[in-house]
Amino acid sequence: MTVAQTNHDFAALLAYCRRFADAHATPDGSAPTSVRGLSVVRALDPGALQVAVQRPVIAMLLQGRKRVTTPGASFEYVAGEAMVVSADIPTVSQITRASAAAPYYALVMELDPAILRELIHVVADRPREARTVRVEPIAAEVTDAALRLVRLLDQPEALAVLGEGLLRELHYWLLTGVHGPAISALGVVDSHAERIGRAIEILRREFRRRIQVDELAKSAGMSEAAFHRHFRALTTLSPLQFQKQLRLIEARRLMLSEGAEIMQAAHAVGYASVPQFTREYGRMFDVSPGRDIRYQGAGLDSHDDELAG
Template sequence: MISALLDRCRRYADAHLGPLGHAATPVPGLAMVRLLQPGELQVAVQKPLIAMLLQGRKRVSTHGGSFEYSPGEAMVIAADTPTVSQVTRASLAAPYYALVLELDPAILRDLSAAAPARPAETRSVRVEPLAADVVDAALRLVRLLDQPEALAALGGGLLRELHYWLLMGVHGPAIRALGAPDSHAARIGRAVGLLRRDFARAIRVDELAEAARMSEPAFHRHFRAITSLSPLQFQKQLRLIEARRLMLAEGKEISQAAHAVGYASVPQFTREYGRLFDVSPGKDMRLARTGA
């Protein structure tokens, strides 16, 4: 089934490829990635997701360690987590393809009663072989992408089924807390949602703690435990990552991107950009234009 899923994803991604090698789909949170050559290091603050690797190879580093995975394996990220990743195997003859699904806490919450309670998983990132039931549900969902009427009628059910098989499999303990409204992961997730929506404005810590329904000391402690960053560091990374997307994917000038994400000082933006990406904004843009 992996080869059938690869074939379907290849055809869809090749026909709908957008900036930076991503192909969006009509299904909320579902996208595909295609790259034709090994890539540079990519810094991101990932949402909870499952990334199913179908062809190529990728290495991902987090505060918890490094992971390298291959076709037939999936990486699950069970909390908003900063990552540094790199596609290590891709070519014109055999491009890198992956199917990525952002996990929906509302669906997980709905399904949690049907999934057996198991010991909590402390790792927020893990790599495991893809389960046959997960691949089967993903394949049936991807088959509907070019059939809008069928997708409208059946897509929601297949998306729910895909979440169910993830909960029932080896990834279940890691993602179960995302659907529990009073878990620390869910509470911090509400604060992270506020940061993601309004990262360009100054947000006070007491506002974030209120969103999480925690005291400020407890909020600081659990936020760092789950994301590995302080709220200020988290917001800064969100700003810089979005600025990079604006420059490389939309062609914005450095000052335009800096101001769009909330920086009043372009020199400060340039310094912090260089510290995060290990390259200046100007050089990054030149490298992107030349494909170097």
């Protein structure tokens, strides 16, 4: 594929994603598609810091700029680059370039371990990479496959027939490209990443209830000691810390997006004690729940006292 073709495909991908996001974006800027795990993100101005426990994804930045901090690394990436996160890890991110005239747009696709397992033979002999986050220019083949997929978003009958094949093709190009070493472990049956992934799915699905470590270790087919070691190596967190972050992130969403009161949000995510919830919320987001609600509701940075005054 020539440079001219690549540039044309990238411009077309941006145009299709812009049109879709402008028509379908929710107030938080996300525009989910009918394709499993695929969404477009739009922002009209630089945003506040966002804390999340990130799933394995590829985020293709089409316009704007974003800063991401993970345990042990901090970087910015720009239009034309893709960030691949190959494990469930905590991230702090901030869109740093966006405006009403030139919004931030990104195409985000969750990596599917089932598809990766079907394709892993193509990279079976390649070394795997320890880094869980990698930023590289978007490969021409990835751009081409992504463009053909988003073109089908307004053709549901064609999407139903061709969508799965294009998802599979996207995973193939990722595995065979520069991101392959980082994501290949997700496709290895019975690897540590695959085993820990089973436990992570339990935590994500049932984070509101008290989950014993022995239950998680059993789901991963490991001893408790081995489970703790491999869980922290993959996610940088203990299982308890991981669950706590999931609870607090969901509570913040309930308060800021759905208008839940502090007590309602705390109880909804499994906290029996509101004071404990408030303390842990403050430690994670560096702001109390009440202050966060007031400032976000006013459209202000929750850490800027002068603007609030």
